[in-house]
Amino acid sequence: DAGITQSPRYKITETGRQVTLMCHQTWSHSYMFWYRQDLGHGLRLIYYSAAADITDKGEVPDGYVVSRSKTENFPLTLESATRSQTSVYFCASSESGIGTGAYEQYFGPGTRLTVT
Amino acid sequence: GQQVMQIPQYQHVQEGEDFTTYCNSSTTLSNIQWYKQRPGGHPVFLIQLVKSGEVKKQKRLTFQFGEAKKNSSLHITATQTTDVGTYFCAGLTLNYGGSQGNLIFGKGTKLSVKP
Numbered sequence: 001d002a003g004i005t006q007s008p009r010y011k012i013t014e015t016g017r018q019v020t021l022m023c024h025q026t027w028s029h030s031y032m033f034w035y036r037q038d039l040g041h042g043l044r045l046i047y048y049s050a051a052a053d054i055t056d057k058g059e060v061p062d063g064y065v066v067s068r069s070k071t072e073n074f075p076l077t078l079e080s081a082t083r084s085q086t087s088v089y090f091c092a093s094s095e096s097g098i099g100t101g102a103y104e105q106y107f108g109p110g111t112r113l114t115v116t
Numbered sequence: 117g118q119q120v121m122q123i124p125q126y127q128h129v130q131e132g133e134d135f136t137t138y139c140n141s142s143t144t145l146s147n148i149q150w151y152k153q154r155p156g157g158h159p160v161f162l163i164q165l166v167k168s169g170e171v172k173k174q175k176r177l178t179f180q181f182g183e184a185k186k187n188s189s190l191h192i193t194a195t196q197t198t199d200v201g202t203y204f205c206a207g208l209t210l211n212y213g214g215s216q217g218n219l220i221f222g223k224g225t226k227l228s229v230k231p
Contacts (some may be wrong), residue, residue: 042221109157
């Protein structure tokens with residue numbers, strides 16, 4: 001049971017480049033989330049998706065794009081990377097959505113992104 | 117906007133001592149979740165509290181949800197080195213219809229345990 005995986009685990013890119021972080025889950029969870037984790041800020045929600053083809057902004061969406069053509073995949077794209085986007089990115093999924101009961105989130109192992 | 121404050125930011129304890137982290141919300145919460153993140157790892161769900169005044173226990177961990185549903189705490193009795201990590205609370209507020217909401221994470225309390 002692979003659960004939820006992220007790739008790459010580490011990435012170094014240059015300012016201005018486009019980079020895509022991948023997230024894949026095998027549970028068929030409806031909801032998927034992208035967070036960034038920075039020292040002093042905890043976990044901040046970037047985008048989330050309630051189902052395939054349904055996405056919505058979180059707390060810090062600027063500079064990011066998401067898509068969800070299949071339930072199991074939820075890629076996050078940085079269109080033109082900036083140094084301020086250096087962070088650890090976590091993908092998460094949950095069986096239920098907010099307002100529908102238990103919605104504990106299962107987090108992937110994270111991607112450590114450095115923008116130079 | 118809605119905020120979830122968590123204190124302390126850091127806590128250093130001697131093995132065997134107790135540890136408590138507190139979570140306070142600026143608004144009434146529908147429920148609250150707690151997660152643990154080991155160093156270099158990812159957050160792992162611990163528990164969810166829903167009812168006003170609810171208390172739940174997991175071995176040496178005791179979780180409480182305040183009567184007003186605006187605060188919560190996690191208490192660890194007799195810490196062990198395996199308790200090392202960052203503990204996050206995440207508070208949920210729902211809209212009037214209960215169909216949508218915001219889950220806001222606190223910034224976490226980083227616990228270190230000296231053997």
